[in-house]
Amino acid sequence: xxxxxxxxxxxxxxxxxxxxxxxxxxxxxxxxxxxxxxxxxxxxxxxxxxxxxxxxxxxxxxxxxxxxxxxxxxxxxxxxxxxxxxxxxxxxxxxxxxxxxxxxxxxxxxxxxxxxxxxxxxxxxxxxxxxxxxxxxxxxxxxxxxxxxxxxxxxxxxxxxxxxxxxxxxxxxxxxxxxxxxxxxxxxxxxxxxxx
Numbered sequence: 702x703x704x705x706x707x708x709x710x711x712x713x714x715x716x717x718x719x720x721x722x723x724x725x726x727x728x729x730x731x732x733x734x735x736x737x738x739x740x741x742x743x744x745x746x747x748x749x750x751x752x753x754x755x756x757x758x759x760x761x762x763x764x765x766x767x768x769x770x771x772x773x774x775x776x777x778x779x780x781x782x783x784x785x786x787x788x789x790x791x792x793x794x795x796x797x798x799x800x801x802x803x804x805x806x807x808x809x810x811x812x813x814x815x816x817x818x819x820x821x822x823x824x825x826x827x828x829x830x831x832x833x834x835x836x837x838x839x840x841x842x843x844x845x846x847x848x849x850x851x852x853x854x855x856x857x858x859x860x861x862x863x864x865x866x867x868x869x870x871x872x873x874x875x876x877x878x879x880x881x882x883x884x885x886x887x888x889x890x891x892x893x894x895x896x897x
Contacts, residue, residue, distance in 0.1 A: 729837075729838065729839045730838055730839060731838060731839045731841040731866065732773070732774045732775075732808070732833050732835075732838045732839070732841040732843075732866050733773040733774050733841075733866055734771065734772045734773015734774050734775045734776070734865075734866060735770070735771065735772055735773065735775070735863065735864065735865045735866070736768060736770070736771045736775045736779070736805075736808075736863070736864050737768070737769045737770040737771070737861060737862070737863040737864075738766045738767065738768060738769060738786050738803070738805075738861065738862045738863075739760065739766065739767055739769040739859070739860070739861050739862075740757065740758050740759045740760055740765070740766035740767055740859070740860060741758045741759070741760060741761065741762050741852075741857035741858060741859055741860065742754045742756065742757055742758070742849060742857060742858050742859075742860045743755045743756035743758070743857055743858075744849075744858060747823075747851050747858075748823055748824050748825045748849050748850050748851045748858060749820070749821045749822060749823055749824075749825075749851070751794075751825065752793055752794055752795070753791050753792060753793040753794060754788075754790065754791060754792045755790065755791050756790060756857075757787075757788040757790055758857060759785065760859075762857045764785055765785035765786060765787055765788075766785065766786050766788060766860075766862070767782065767783075767784070767785055767786075768780070768781050768782070768783070768784040768785070768786065768805060768806075769781060769782070769861070773866070774836075774838065775806070775808065777836075778806035778807050778808065778835075778836055779805055779806035779808075784805055784806055785805070786803050786804060786805035787803065787804050787805070788802065788803045788862075789801060789802050789803070794815070794817055794820070794825070794827050795815075795817070796812075796815065798811070798812060798813050798814075798831075799811070799812040802831065803862070806835075806836075807835045807836045808833055808834070808835040808836060809833070809834050809835050810831055810832070810833050810843070810845070810864060811831050811832045811833075811834070812829065812831040812845070813829070813830055813831040813832060814829045814830055814831070815827055815828070815829035816828055816829055818846075823850055823851045824848070824849070824850045824851070825847075825848065825849050825850070826846065826847070826848050827846070827847045827848075828844070828845065828846045828847075829844070829845055830842065830843060830844045830845065831843060831845065833864065833866060841866045842866065842867060843864045843865060843866045843867065844864070844865050844867060845862065845863065845864040845865075846862070846863055847860065847861075847862045848860065848861050848862075849861075
């Protein structure tokens with residue numbers, strides 16, 4: 702009888718470890734690809750002194766910003782040179798999270814974190830990350846960069862905004878499952894030792 706109990710416990714322990722090591726997280730399809738927007742912006746100063754965007758426009762100050770380039774899953778829903786995006790306005794460069802920061806072709810980008818990479822000497826670069834949703838895909842982590850420079854006389858500042866999807870670092874769930882499996886094996890080992 703003791704042998705059967707030990708065998709059952711050993712099989713259960715092996716099964717627990719196997720579940721932790723070989724399980725995969727179930728998920729729908731994440732968005733893959735890159736998208737870049739271009740156009741012009743109005744700011745509350747020049748690129749060296751501004752603290753916010755007060756207006757987003759297409760090239761030459763007409764219409765909305767345009768999709769300049771796209772690949773991956775974005776290409777099924779936008780047409781470079783034709784599709785126009787809407788951006789949240791006003792946008793301060795030191796803002797916190799901004800829901801619905803941009804929208805185009807059924808995709809929405811929720812800005813989560815931003816950092817001013819370079820500000821001064823006639824140019825501005827702001828980078829960060831956020832989450833892209835839409836068109837039946839899973840919410841997907843993406844990095845982004847906004848760049849602009851001082852305009853020529855009488856022209857609004859040109860800008861580009863690019864976003865790239867990517868993998869989010871493991872949240873620790875795999876390590877947690879492995880840890881639980883090892884705790885379970887140790888508990889079984891101690892239980893078997895005390896029953897001897």
